[in-house]
Amino acid sequence: MVIRDRLVGSLLPFQTTxxxxxxxxxxxxxxxxxxxTVMVLFSTQVRAExxxxxxxxxxxxxxxxxxxxxxxxxxxxLSVLPDGNITFPLAGRVNVAGLTTPQVEKVLSERLGQYLxxxxxxxxxxxxxxxxxxxVGKVTQPGAYIMTTPTTISQILxxxxxxxxxxxxxxxxxxxxxGENAEYISFSYDDLVDGSxxxxxxxxxxxxxxxxxx
Numbered sequence: 001m002v003i004r005d006r007l008v009g010s011l012l013p014f015q016t017t018x019x020x021x022x023x024x025x026x027x028x029x030x031x032x033x034x035x036x037t038v039m040v041l042f043s044t045q046v047r048a049e050x051x052x053x054x055x056x057x058x059x060x061x062x063x064x065x066x067x068x069x070x071x072x073x074x075x076x077x078l079s080v081l082p083d084g085n086i087t088f089p090l091a092g093r094v095n096v097a098g099l100t101t102p103q104v105e106k107v108l109s110e111r112l113g114q115y116l117x118x119x120x121x122x123x124x125x126x127x128x129x130x131x132x133x134x135x136v137g138k139v140t141q142p143g144a145y146i147m148t149t150p151t152t153i154s155q156i157l158x159x160x161x162x163x164x165x166x167x168x169x170x171x172x173x174x175x176x177x178x179g180e181n182a183e184y185i186s187f188s189y190d191d192l193v194d195g196s197x198x199x200x201x202x203x204x205x206x207x208x209x210x211x212x213x214x
Contacts, residue, residue, distance in 0.1 A: 056148060058096050058104070059130030059207055060084055068112065069120035077126055090115050101125060133205045137213035138164030147205065154192050154201045156211060163189075168214045175210040 058064070060082045067075040078086045084097025091111035096104050101123045112119040131147045133156060140161030153174065163169060169189035176183050191197035205211075 055100050056125065056128070056131075057098050057100060058125075060097060061130035062125060063127035063129070064096075064101075064104070065124045065126045066108065067122045068116070069122070071116065071119065074112075080130065131207045133207070133209045133211060135160045135211045135213070137211075138167035139213050140164075147207075150204050152202050152204055153187060153211070156205060157189070157192070160211075160213075163213065171214050173212045173214075174205070175212060176206060176208075178208075 058080055060080050062080045064078050064080065064086065065076075066078060066088060074089050076088075078088065080086055080096055084095050085093050086096055087093050088108060088111075091108050094104070094107055094111070096107075099107070104123045105121045108121045108123070109119050112121065128146055128148050132144045133147060133151070134144050135142050135156065142160070145156060145159070157172075172187040172189055174185040174187070176185060185200075185203070187200055188197070192201045195201070
């Protein structure tokens with residue numbers, strides 16, 4: 001845990017980037033954690049819509065817009081709490097972490113159905129902020145990256161900018177987990193780009209992963 005804290009702490013001030021594939025669309029600078037410069041390379045609204053369409057699984061920190069047809073008094077925006085829950089009128093506490101928006105719609109509809117006749121619930125992602133990975137080390141754009149779709153190690157390396165001339169590209173690592181469950185997954189950049197290690201090149205990153213370029 002200490003190792004992870006030091007690595008992530010080294011990102012301040014850092015860039016937070018919303019990614020979907022590798023093509024930047026727009027940039028908006030905002031204040032982050034009172035110190036960090038946050039750069040959004042995609043419109044949050046567009047990427048949130050993509051999250052709904054691609055089966056994105058919700059994480060703590062994501063912002064949801066919930067509406068109930070003909071029951072406007074229930075409409076509201078909710079942030080997924082650190083424990084993965086939201087609280088909605090009549091439905092109470094609902095654990096939504098790991099669910100897609102259609103799954104949340106189904107759960108809320110079932111609970112509201114105890115009080116309303118055939119409720120029609122619509123849930124959309126207003127802002128994606130929980131699905132972060134971190135890139136540290138000898139690259140031109142280190143920082144926190146928000147994934148709105150499944151993202152591989154190869155894809156993340158394609159958006160972090162140029163490598164420093166002294167970067168040890170045979171020693172790229174992904175730090176996953178924390179404490180006793182922490183593990184390092186090693187990569188060679190050449191293996192990723194020449195296709196000699198397809199399994200690692202297509203390995204999906206997980207929320208909280210730290211990609212280290214020494």
